[in-house]
Amino acid sequence: MKVTLNPDAxxxxxxxxGLKRTGGYCPCTLAHTEENKCMCRDFRDQIKDxxxxxxxxxxxxxxxx
Numbered sequence: 031m032k033v034t035l036n037p038d039a040x041x042x043x044x045x046x047x048g049l050k051r052t053g054g055y056c057p058c059t060l061a062h063t064e065e066n067k068c069m070c071r072d073f074r075d076q077i078k079d080x081x082x083x084x085x086x087x088x089x090x091x092x093x094x095x
Contacts, residue, residue: 032094033077036085045090058088 048057055062065071073086
């Protein structure tokens with residue numbers, strides 16, 4: 031299992047700028063809760079799933095099997 035940044039540098043920059051603007055909360059969500067702090071709980075749960083391969087919700091991270 032390996033987690034990497036999106037290979038598209040423009041997407042990474044856009045999401046990282048959004049994270050700075052929101053204080054570390056996923057810029058793709060409206061609620062600023064601990065669950066939405068990057069790396070969000072949804073993606074941490076997906077990382078635990080051995081059958082999951084893909085991007086997090088905001089497309090910043092990619093998990094390989």
